[in-house]
Amino acid sequence: MQAVEARHDQVLTRADLIGAGIRPKQITRAVRDGRLLRVRRDRYMVAASASGVDRAVRIGGRLACVSALVLLGVFVLDGSLLHVHLERTMSRLRSPDDPRRPLHLGSRTSLVLHWWPLRETPATLGCVSLFDAVAQAVRCQPVRAAVATVDSLIHLGLMSRAELLDVFDVLPERYRVILRLSDGIAESGPETFVRLMLRQAGLRYEAQVKIRGVGRVDFVVEGRLIIECDSRAHHEGWDKQRRDRKRDLAAAAHGYATLRPLAEDIMYSPEEVRAAVCGLLRTLPRRVR
Numbered sequence: 633m634q635a636v637e638a639r640h641d642q643v644l645t646r647a648d649l650i651g652a653g654i655r656p657k658q659i660t661r662a663v664r665d666g667r668l669l670r671v672r673r674d675r676y677m678v679a680a681s682a683s684g685v686d687r688a689v690r691i692g693g694r695l696a697c698v699s700a701l702v703l704l705g706v707f708v709l710d711g712s713l714l715h716v717h718l719e720r721t722m723s724r725l726r727s728p729d730d731p732r733r734p735l736h737l738g739s740r741t742s743l744v745l746h747w748w749p750l751r752e753t754p755a756t757l758g759c760v761s762l763f764d765a766v767a768q769a770v771r772c773q774p775v776r777a778a779v780a781t782v783d784s785l786i787h788l789g790l791m792s793r794a795e796l797l798d799v800f801d802v803l804p805e806r807y808r809v810i811l812r813l814s815d816g817i818a819e820s821g822p823e824t825f826v827r828l829m830l831r832q833a834g835l836r837y838e839a840q841v842k843i844r845g846v847g848r849v850d851f852v853v854e855g856r857l858i859i860e861c862d863s864r865a866h867h868e869g870w871d872k873q874r875r876d877r878k879r880d881l882a883a884a885a886h887g888y889a890t891l892r893p894l895a896e897d898i899m900y901s902p903e904e905v906r907a908a909v910c911g912l913l914r915t916l917p918r919r920v921r
Contacts, residue, residue, distance in 0.1 A: 641681040641703070643689055643757035645674050672731055675757065684714050685758040687728035691735060693718040695759045696746050697768035698781075703759070707784035707821035708769065709777035709899065715768070717746045717760050744772065751802050762790065766799050770807055777899075779813045780824035786816025822861040822898040823850055829902050833910065845882045849890075853909065856916050858883055858890040861898060889916055 649659050649668075659676075662668035669677045671689045680686050683703050688695040697715035698708035714728065725735035728743065746768050752761040760768070766785065770778045785791045791799075793811075800811050817839050818824040830837045830853060837853045851859040860876070880890045889912060893905045 641683050641685045641758060642677065643671065643685065644676045645757070646676070649676060670731075672726065677758075681758075687714055688716040689758050690726055690731050691716050691718070691728050691743075692722050692725045693745075694754055694757070697744065697760075697765055697772050700759050700762075700765035701769055701781065704762070704790060705788065706790065707780050707824075709773055709780070709821070713742055713744050715744045715746060715772070717748075717750065717764070717768070720747055720749070746772075763795075763799055766791065766796070767803060770799070770803060770810060775810060776825055776828050777821075778807075778810045779828060780818070780821040782810060782814040783816055783818045783824045784821065786814060787819060819850075820861060820863040820895075822863055822895045825898045825902065826851060826859055826861055826893075826905070829898075829906050830909075833906055835909070835913070843883065843886060843888070845886070846879050846888075849879075849883070852888070854913055856888060856918065857909065857912055858888045859909070860890060860892045862892060862895045 646656075646659065650656065654662075659668065663670045663676075669680060669686065671677055671686050672692065675689050677686055677689075683695065684699055685695050688699070693716040695703070695715070696717035698711055699713075699715040701708055702711045716728075718725070727733040727735055748768065748771075750760060750764045751767065752763045754764075755761045759765075766781075769781050773781065782796060785796065786793065793816075796811055796814075800808055813828065814824075815827075818827060819840075823839070827837070827839060830851065835853055836855070837851050839851055840848055841852045842848050843852075843858075849858045850861045853859060876892070883890050891908060891912060893908070897905050
């Protein structure tokens with residue numbers, strides 16, 4: 633049997649395989665030998681996918697919402713659960729790990745099932761379109777997380793504001809505030825969370841500021857406090873810490889104090905971070921220019 637030309641996360645039908653010149657008996661043999669994965673009836677993949685596409689298809693749906701956005705490198709608050717879109721007419725839902733077993737309620741603790749009708753033709757057999765993934769993620773996440781997701785989409789160039797406006801046009805009016813709060817400047821989700829925190833606290837801030845001898849910093853608050861946001865996606869070890877500490881020394885020489893909250897505190901303990909920011913600002917003198 634010739635090699636199947638397909639991405640690891642691509643889902644193929646029997647017709648796709650035959651169209652590629654693979655005979656029915658060869659398909660059967662490839663599945664039996666483990667060279668081809670039969671995910672569900674008339675759904676095949678060349679291998680199991682770390683993205684969860686195979687598990688979503690095995691259930692009877694498509695990868696959706698934040699799970700689909702993670703594949704594109706978009707920030708989401710929690711990508712640990714598998715989000716699956718299902719057609720309302722879909723029956724015979726199966727276990728994500730065993731197509732011979734039905735989907736039981738106990739299996740759904742690690743799943744989020746989406747039944748809202750799709751607005752666009754699905755991108756592939758294994759994944760909803762970007763439009764629908766964004767619409768689902770906006771409704772599925774807390775407001776601040778949704779703002780961070782939209783910021784990420786703009787920053788990565790995956791969607792323009794005009795395209796995002798089309799998405800929000802199909803959502804209830806109450807979600808419009810999420811688009812209004814997005815600016816696409818943040819380079820990471822935690823940066824968006826900090827920006828919203830500073831805004832809510834009524835503090836004056838600048839984002840992505842270049843300081844001579846220091847470089848670009850995430851935020852300068854009230855002209856005297858630098859906030860550098862930790863990102864869960866980057867763990868560069870001691871060399872990165874050394875560079876950061878040298879930058880902090882250079883910033884201190886210019887009269888700035890620096891705060892480096894962890895991403896987990898920014899996103900899950902924002903009041904503690906806010907208290908730290910306000911506490912520092914109360915004690916820091918005005919910087920002499």
